Amino acid sequence: MDVKHIAKQTSKTLISYLTYQAVRTVIAQLAETDPPRSLWLQQFTSRENVQDGERYLEALFREQQDLGFRILTVREHLAEMVADYLPEMLRTGIQQANRQQRCQQLERMTQVSDVSVEGSPPPESTTD
Amino acid sequence: MDVKHIAKQTSKTLISYLTYQAVRTVIAQLAETDPPRSLWLQQFTSRENVQDGERYLEALFREQQDLGFRILTVREHLAEMVADYLPEMLRTGIQQANRQQRCQQLERMTQVSDVSVEGSPPPESTTD
Numbered sequence: 001m002d003v004k005h006i007a008k009q010t011s012k013t014l015i016s017y018l019t020y021q022a023v024r025t026v027i028a029q030l031a032e033t034d035p036p037r038s039l040w041l042q043q044f045t046s047r048e049n050v051q052d053g054e055r056y057l058e059a060l061f062r063e064q065q066d067l068g069f070r071i072l073t074v075r076e077h078l079a080e081m082v083a084d085y086l087p088e089m090l091r092t093g094i095q096q097a098n099r100q101q102r103c104q105q106l107e108r109m110t111q112v113s114d115v116s117v118e119g120s121p122p123p124e125s126t127t128d
Numbered sequence: 129m130d131v132k133h134i135a136k137q138t139s140k141t142l143i144s145y146l147t148y149q150a151v152r153t154v155i156a157q158l159a160e161t162d163p164p165r166s167l168w169l170q171q172f173t174s175r176e177n178v179q180d181g182e183r184y185l186e187a188l189f190r191e192q193q194d195l196g197f198r199i200l201t202v203r204e205h206l207a208e209m210v211a212d213y214l215p216e217m218l219r220t221g222i223q224q225a226n227r228q229q230r231c232q233q234l235e236r237m238t239q240v241s242d243v244s245v246e247g248s249p250p251p252e253s254t255t256d
Contacts, residue, residue: 006206007217010142015225072229082134085135094207098200102197104186
């Protein structure tokens with residue numbers, strides 16, 4: 001397990017995700033101040049793939065550079081705001097999600113063993 | 129800008145991403161110890177969408193519960209390993225990516241103004 005590589009890839013994914021959130025933020029801000037540009041950015045974003053954040057930004061810079069610069073600023077700001085909370089949120093988030101998955105699975109196993117105990121006679125009627 | 133909501137969504141995205149990395153890790157481990165199951169998990173993963181980690185796990189639990197439990201353990205382990213590095217990696221990662229985008233854009237702007245200064249005669253000398 002190459003943890004260093006995984007950490008690097010994880011941070012790349014995070015950056016792309018915050019780019020996407022920055023784009024959404026700017027679209028929402030423009031909807032208040034400049035609706036036609038908000039619409040333009042919305043359409044641009046549905047045309048260009050924002051999953052690869054860096055490529056998306058390069059494309060945006062070619063068309064509307066001030067929006068490009070604005071999104072850089074917003075994503076850096078978002079990163080500053082969320083960075084310190086991430087370790088704790090990730091840890092408790094995964095623990096919670098794991099607990100829930102285990103719980104659900106244990107419930108399913110109990111239900112299964114209730115109805116299909118091996119060697120027991122088939123249920124009397126049940127036509128479906 | 130709803131930072132709390134963005135932080136929560138970011139941590140959800142992270143959990144899904146680490147689930148995907150856990151799946152890849154288990155596929156690689158099985159390739160060493162039990163190639164047919166590795167292949168099975170690979171095929172299952174290309175069939176089910178791992179982008180929604182929780183749904184993927186629910187589907188996996190219905191088919192091969194021991195693999196489900198194993199992936200829960202691995203993703204929790206991965207989270208433990210990367211969590212503390214994330215704030216720093218995210219900050220420097222975004223700063224680096226932003227610097228690079230700004231640099232590229234400034235280069236493009238310089239090139240454009242070199243060739244298309246409106247109405248002005250071509251520059252006499254100055255090559256840099």
